[in-house]
Amino acid sequence: MSTEAPTPTSAKETLAGTHHMPGKESADRRQVTQGRWAYTLILPTLVLLGVVIVYPIINAIIMSFQKDSGLDPATGFFTEGGFAGFENYTHWLLQQCGSGPALGPCPPGTLGAQFWDAMSTTFFFTIVTVALETVLGFWMAVIMSRAFRGRALVRASVLVPWAIPTAVTAKLFFFMFAFEGIVNTLFGTQILWTGSEWPAKWAIIISDVWKTTPFMALLILAGLQLIPDEVYEAAKVDGASAWQRFTQITLPLVKPALMVAILFRTLDVLRMYDLPAIMTGGANNTTTLSILVVDQIRQGLNNASALSTITFIVIFLVAFIFVRFLGANAVDAATTGKK
Amino acid sequence: MSTATATAARHADVPASRRVFDWAPARTYIQAAIILIWCLAPFYWMIVTAFRDVGYTFDPTFFFTHVTFDNFATVFDESRGNHFAQNLINSLIVAGITTIISLIVGVFAAYALARLRFSGKSLVLGFILGASMFPGVALITPLFQLFTNIGWFGTYQALIIPSISFSLPLAVYTLTSFFREMPWELEESARIDGCTQGQAFRKVILPLAAPATFTTAILTFIGAWNEFLIASQLSVDATKTVTVAIASFAGAQPHQEPYTAVMAAGTIVTIPLVILVLIFQRKIVAGLTAGAVK
Numbered sequence: 001m002s003t004e005a006p007t008p009t010s011a012k013e014t015l016a017g018t019h020h021m022p023g024k025e026s027a028d029r030r031q032v033t034q035g036r037w038a039y040t041l042i043l044p045t046l047v048l049l050g051v052v053i054v055y056p057i058i059n060a061i062i063m064s065f066q067k068d069s070g071l072d073p074a075t076g077f078f079t080e081g082g083f084a085g086f087e088n089y090t091h092w093l094l095q096q097c098g099s100g101p102a103l104g105p106c107p108p109g110t111l112g113a114q115f116w117d118a119m120s121t122t123f124f125f126t127i128v129t130v131a132l133e134t135v136l137g138f139w140m141a142v143i144m145s146r147a148f149r150g151r152a153l154v155r156a157s158v159l160v161p162w163a164i165p166t167a168v169t170a171k172l173f174f175f176m177f178a179f180e181g182i183v184n185t186l187f188g189t190q191i192l193w194t195g196s197e198w199p200a201k202w203a204i205i206i207s208d209v210w211k212t213t214p215f216m217a218l219l220i221l222a223g224l225q226l227i228p229d230e231v232y233e234a235a236k237v238d239g240a241s242a243w244q245r246f247t248q249i250t251l252p253l254v255k256p257a258l259m260v261a262i263l264f265r266t267l268d269v270l271r272m273y274d275l276p277a278i279m280t281g282g283a284n285n286t287t288t289l290s291i292l293v294v295d296q297i298r299q300g301l302n303n304a305s306a307l308s309t310i311t312f313i314v315i316f317l318v319a320f321i322f323v324r325f326l327g328a329n330a331v332d333a334a335t336t337g338k339k
Numbered sequence: 340m341s342t343a344t345a346t347a348a349r350h351a352d353v354p355a356s357r358r359v360f361d362w363a364p365a366r367t368y369i370q371a372a373i374i375l376i377w378c379l380a381p382f383y384w385m386i387v388t389a390f391r392d393v394g395y396t397f398d399p400t401f402f403f404t405h406v407t408f409d410n411f412a413t414v415f416d417e418s419r420g421n422h423f424a425q426n427l428i429n430s431l432i433v434a435g436i437t438t439i440i441s442l443i444v445g446v447f448a449a450y451a452l453a454r455l456r457f458s459g460k461s462l463v464l465g466f467i468l469g470a471s472m473f474p475g476v477a478l479i480t481p482l483f484q485l486f487t488n489i490g491w492f493g494t495y496q497a498l499i500i501p502s503i504s505f506s507l508p509l510a511v512y513t514l515t516s517f518f519r520e521m522p523w524e525l526e527e528s529a530r531i532d533g534c535t536q537g538q539a540f541r542k543v544i545l546p547l548a549a550p551a552t553f554t555t556a557i558l559t560f561i562g563a564w565n566e567f568l569i570a571s572q573l574s575v576d577a578t579k580t581v582t583v584a585i586a587s588f589a590g591a592q593p594h595q596e597p598y599t600a601v602m603a604a605g606t607i608v609t610i611p612l613v614i615l616v617l618i619f620q621r622k623i624v625a626g627l628t629a630g631a632v633k
Contacts, residue, residue, distance in 0.1 A: 035457035037536065042463060045448035045511055048440075049470050052478075052504040059481035143370045154371050156620050157378045162627075163616040164382065165565035167582035168605040172385050175598045180397040182384060210381060215627065222628035264472075271474035274567045278586045293476040294572060301484050308477040315474055 057312070060305040064088050068300030088306035111296050115307075117285060118292040119314075124201070125288065126269040129208045133265060134258070136209065137216030144217065145224045158214035166211060170278035173207040177279075197284045204275050204286060211275075212268070216261050223257025224250070263322045270315050289314070382609075389603040396598050410603035419589045422576070423604060426584040432495055433570070433580055434563035437502040441510040441559050446552060449514030450540065454523065464515070471508030475568045478504060486573065493575030501569045506559045513558060516629030517551035554622040561612060581608050 067084040090096050092115045097106040106112035144155055161169070176182050177193035184190060193203045227250065235245050273290035276282055282291040289311045296304040391398065392405035414423050451457070452464060478501050486492040525547065529539040570580040585604050590597030616623055 034455050038451040038455040038457040038460075041447040041451035041455075044444045045467070045507060046463070048444055048503060048507060049467070052500055052507075053470050053473055056478045056481040056485075059485065060477060063481060063484070139370075140374050143367060143374060146367050148364060148367050148371065150368075150371065154374055155624070156617055157375050159616045159620060159623065160382050160613055161378055163561060163612045164605075164609050165567070165582050165585075165612075167565070167567045167586050168385075168609055171585055171601050171605055172381055174596075175388065175602065176381060176384065178397070178596075178598070182399055185397075185399040210377070214378065218624055219628050222624075267472040271476065273476070274582075277571075278567075290474065290476045290568065293480065294568075297480060297483060297572065301480055305480045308474070308480050311474055312477040315472070319469070319472060 060309055063302045064306035064309050066302045068302045084302070088303050089310070091303060092307055092310060111292060111299060114287060114292060118287045118289050121201075121285060122270060122272070122288045125205065125208070125272060126266055129205050129212075129269050130262060130265050132205070132209045133213045133216045134262060136213045137220050137261070138258075140213065140217035141220035141224055144221050158217055160214075161211050162214045164211070166274040167278060169207055169211045170275050173203065173210070173275075174279050177203045194280050195284070197286075200280050200284045200286050204279055207275050207279065208269070208272070212265060216265060219257055219261035219264075220254060223254040226257075227253045259322070259326060263319065266322065267315055267319055270318060271311070382613075385602045385605055385609070388599055389606040391599055393597075393599050410599045411607070413597065413600040414604045414607065421584065421589055422579075423581070423584060423607075425577070426579050426581045427607075429495075429574075429578050430564055430580040430582070433498045433502065433578075434560050434566075436495070437499050437506050437563040438556055438560045440499070441503060441507040442552060442556055445507055445510035445514055445555075446548070448511045449518055450544070450548075452511070452515045453518035454526075464512075467508045467511050471505055471512060473504060475501070475505070479569065479572050483572065492573065493578055495578055497573050498570055498578060498580070501573070502563050502566055505566075506563050509562055510555050510559050513555045513626050513629055514548075514551060517555065517626070518548065521547055521551070550622065551626075554619060554626045557615060557619060557623060558626050561616075564612070 065084055065086075065088070067082050067087065091106075091112055095106045095112055095115060096103055097110060097112050140158065144151065144158070164172075174194065178184075179190070179192055181193075183193070191199050193199045231249055231253075232245060235249055240248065271290050272288050273294070276286045276288055277291055277294070280286045282288070282295070287295075289307070293304055293308045293311060296307055387401075387403055388396070389410055390403060390406050390408070391410075392407045393409070395405045398404060414421070448463075448467075452460060482497070482501055483492075486494075486497045491497045521544075523544075525543050526539045529543045530536070534542065565582060566580070567582040567586065571583045571586070574580060574583060581604075585601060585608065588597060588601050588604060590600070
C-alpha cells in the first residue's frame with residue numbers, strides 16, 4: 001500500500017498546481033462552495049437518519065417518562081397513565097414495582113426482577129464471546145496470511161458462516177445441540193444443551209463465536225497485510241525471536257485494526273437478540289437486555305421505552321470508553337484515508 | 340508470509356538430497372484444515388440434514404444417506420400454516436427496497452465524505468458510525484406505537500424504515516472507504532476539459548464507482564436479508580420475512596421441531612447468499628474490512 005501511494009498523490013498535486021495558481025483568495029472561495037456542495041450531498045442521508053433514528057429516540061425518551069395505563073402485572077392494581085417522572089427508570093434500576101402506596105420490590109419472576117440478571121448475562125456474553133473471537137480470529141488471520149497452496153479456499157470458507165443469517169445459524173446450532181444431536185453423539189455426552197443455564201449459555205456462545213469469528217479474522221488479516229515483510233526480516237536479522245516479533249511488531253502494528261474490530265463486535269454483542277431468542281427464548285437465565293425489552297413491549301410500551309433507553313445509554317457508554325480510553329478510533333480510521 | 344520466505348531461504352543453501360523434512364508448512368496445512376472444517380462442517384451438516392429422510396433426522400452418518408427431496412416439499416407445503424414462498428417474496432421486497440434506498444441516498448453522502456473538504460466532516464462520520472452501532476430494540480418501542488397509531492403496523496414500509504437505520508450507515512461507511520481509493524485525477528481532468536463538478540460526477544465518477552457501489556449493495560442486501568429482530572416484532576403473517584418464518588416454522592405436531600424441514604428452509608435461504616459471496620469474495624472482503632484498517 002505504502003509503495004503505491006506516492007504516484008496518485010504527486011499526479012494530483014501537479015494537476016492542482018497548474019490549476020489553482022491564481023492565488024489564495026479563489027482557493028478560499030472554492031473551499032466555501034465545496035463545503036456547501038458537500039452538505040447538499042450529505043443532507044438526504046442526515047435527514048433520513050434523523051427520521052429513522054433521531055425521531056424514534058426522542059419519542060422513546062418522552063415515552064419513558066409516561067406511565068403505562070392498565071393493570072399492573074405485579075400488583076394487580078389499575079394504573080392511570082400520565083407523567084411518571086423517573087418511576088420507569090427506578091422500576092428497572094432499583095427493581096421496584098407498583099406505584100404510590102403499593103410501591104415495593106418486584107416479585108420474583110416478573111420482568112422487573114430480571115433487569116440486573118439480564119444486564120450481567122449480556123455482559124457475560126459480551127466479554128466471553130469477544131475474548132474468544134479475538135484469540136481465534138487472530139489465530140485464523142495469522143494462518144491465512146501465510147503463503148500456502150489452498151489459501152484462497154480457506155479465505156473463501158471463512159465467509160460462509162458470516163453469510164448465513166443469524167436466525168438460520170440459531171436453528172442450525174439448536175439442531176446440532178439437540179439431545180440426540182450431532183454434538184452429543186460426537187462427544188459421547190448426554191447434555192440437555194438448551195435445557196439448563198450453563199450448557200445453554202455455552203451453546204449460545206459457541207454459536208455466536210462460530211458465526212462472527214470470520215469477521216474478526218478478516219479485519220485482523222487486513223491489518224496484518226499492511227505490515228511490510230521487510231520489518232520482520234530486519235527484526236530477524238537483529239535476532240528477535242518469533243515471540244518477540246509477535247509482541248514487538250505484529251501486535252503494536254495491528255492494534256488499530258484490532259481495536260476497531262473489537263469495538264464493532266463488542267457493540268454488536270451488547271445488543272444480541274437473535275441467537276438466545278431463537279435457541280432458548282431467554283429461558284434458563286439467557287435473557288439479554290434486548291430480549292427483556294421485547295418481552296416488556298407486550299406488558300407496557302412506556303416501561304419498555306425506559307428499558308430500551310437504558311440499553312442505548314449502556315451501549316453508548318461502552319463505545320465512549322472504547323474510543324476515549326482504549327484508542328479504538330473508527331472515525332479517524334475512516335477520515336485519514338490511505339497512509 | 341515470513342514463514343514461507345524463511346523456508347525458502349533455508350532450502351536454498353541445503354542440497355535437495357540432504358533436506359530434512361520441514362515441519363513448518365505441515366503445521367500450517369494442519370491448522371488451515373482445522374479452520375476449514377470449523378467453518379464448513381456446520382454448514383455441510385445443514386445441507387446433509389436438509390436432504391435426509393425425516394425418519395433419520397438424528398442419524399450421525401457423515402455422508403449423504405437416505406436422500407430425499409421431501410423436506411423441500413414440506414417447506415413449501417401450506418397445509419400446516421407455513422407460507423414460505425410468500426415469506427421469500429416479503430424478504431426480497433424488504434431487503435431489496437432497503438438496499439436501493441440506502442444506496443441512492445448514501446452514494447451522494449459517501450462522495451462528499453470521501454472527496455470534498457468541509458468543516459464538520461468527522462462529526463458527520465461519527466454520527467453515521469454511531470447510527471450503525473445503534474441498538475435495534477431502542478427503535479422498536481417508539482416505532483411500535485407510531486406505526487400502530489398511523490395504521491402502518493405490519494406493512495412493508497414498517498419493516499423497511501427501521502431497516503434503513505442500520506443499512507444506510509453501513510452503505511455510507513463502506514462506500515466512503517471505497518471512494519477514497521478511486522483514481523480521482525480523472526475527475527480533475529474532466530473539470531479541466533470543461534465539465535462542471537456535477538457533470539464530472541455523473542459522467543466520470545459514477546461509471547468508475549459502479550463496482551464499489553455493487554459490492555456495497557451486496558453487503559447492504561445481506562445485512563437487510565438477515566435482519567430478524569425488527570421483522571419479528573413489526574411484521575404480521577402477510578409481511579413475515581424468511582428469517583422470522585424459519586425461527587417459528589410449524590411442524591406436523593405442535594411440540595415436535597421439524598428439524599429436517601427447517602434445515603431445508605435454511606439451505607434455500609443460505610445457498611444463494613453463499614454463492615453470491617463466493618463469486619464476489621475479494622470485493623466483499625475489501626468492503627467488509629474497508630475503513631477499519633486504512
